[in-house]
Amino acid sequence: MLLASLNPAAVAAGADIGDAVRIDGVTLSRSDLVGAATSVAERVAGAATVAVLARPTAATVLAVVGALIAGVPVVPVPADVGAAERRHILIDSGAQAWLGELPEDSAGLPHIPVRLHARSWHRYAEPSPDATALIIYTSGTTGPPKGVLVSRRAIAADIDMLAAAWQWTAEDTLVHGLPLYHVHGLVLGLLGSLRIGNRFIHTGKPSPQNYAQAVADGGSLVFGVPTVWSRIVADGDSARAMAPARLLVSGSAALPVPVFDGLADFSGHQPVERYGSTESLITLSTLASGERRPGWVGLPLEGVVTKLIAEDGTAAPHDGETIGALHVQSPTLFDGYLNRPDATAEVRSADGWYHTGDVAVIDAAGMHRIVGRESVDLIKSGGFRIGAGEIETVLLAHPGVSEVAVVGAPDADLGQRIVAFVVGDASPEALIEYVAQELSVHKRPREVRIVDALPRNGMGKLLKKQLLQEF
Structure with a gap:
């Protein structure tokens, strides 16, 4: 069921509790x-x-x-x-x-x-377990949104896999303030709670104060996106209020290392990071009982297999450095795009592999780090393949940077030149030099633009294609 x-x-x-779901003032x-x-x-x-x-x-x-x-x-x-x-x-x-x-x-x-x-x-x-439960529409960054067919079987499998990875039980109280139209808030948060049998609290507005209050009300398993966690860390009292929780989980976008470190310092909890998509649900995660490494999204969940494909079509080495296209096999995969067999065939092979569209590195222990989207986060500059995420991580460690997005802009000489959009008060020259000292010189931005804000969608994900339109 x-x-x-x-x-x-x-x-x-009599298997009832008086407070199964709290949302919008209703219990x-x-x-x-x-x-x-x-x-x-x-x-x-x-x-x-x-x-x-x-x-x-x-x-x-x-x-x-x-x-x-x-x-x-x-x-x-x-x-x-x-x-x-x-x-x-x-x-x-x-x-x-x-x-x-x-x-x-x-x-x-x-x-x-x-x-x-x-x-x-x-x-x-x-x-039937094979029946479609949800048709979730993607963001439509490459045309009109596509309807992703998600089966009941896939949802049940994913929740059970995550329950094992996160030691998630009916004794938990799950807290989040996320939208109910995406996998994170709807499938994991709400349907996960109704499958596992734990208490569920929706905070309404995902403010630091509301999250702190929900944990004070017994929240033990707390879901947030990086924007939420960043605001909680910025409000030190709310971050310290996370201490009584059992597990903090971040997803839907990469969690900046300074935010990871801030949560650990204030609350005593290193957050669990996980990775997935509407098409695959959640397939990778760090474990409640395992290593949680800043910037890494963990290991394949039970039943999931991944592979990394290099630019020449061969298997990329699992050396923690070599970037490749991430492919996934999982019992949680979608059944196709509604009315779009052509689009389905582009990302699902006949033998069951899903081409995620993301680029990643995998180390010898099987830990995965997501570099970003192939379309906007893999930068080919002067013959080098460079991950935008690596540069963003370094820039976020600079005290004069609060937000950053790195893109590859068209360049007649280099193919693409590295451009960083930064929210902060540091000078562009200082930031370029900072990256050159921390990383290989060819990974330094050729240009830094100071901006008031970065474009994001409702889940807090950066909309880099809007930035690229400037070029």
């Missing part, structure tokens, strides 16, 4: 979840696909859970998505109705409201 802790028979027999027990979500299931059973405006509310929780009980695929739609992108998602997915909250522009779809206090105890057969 995908949402194992919501087994109606077990809940009816739901497991009995509340089963009764209200089953009422939702009765209203959507038989639908092909439903769209859910994925704001962090109790209505969203019940909409997603109800559709999963009924075996209806859910399309989580960000509340802040633009009108054109929303229309594309709705048309491409074939969503038949809005379930839960209704956006201002409904695009002509009917609306099925969620009633928090409605109850039904109808029993639904568990859908």
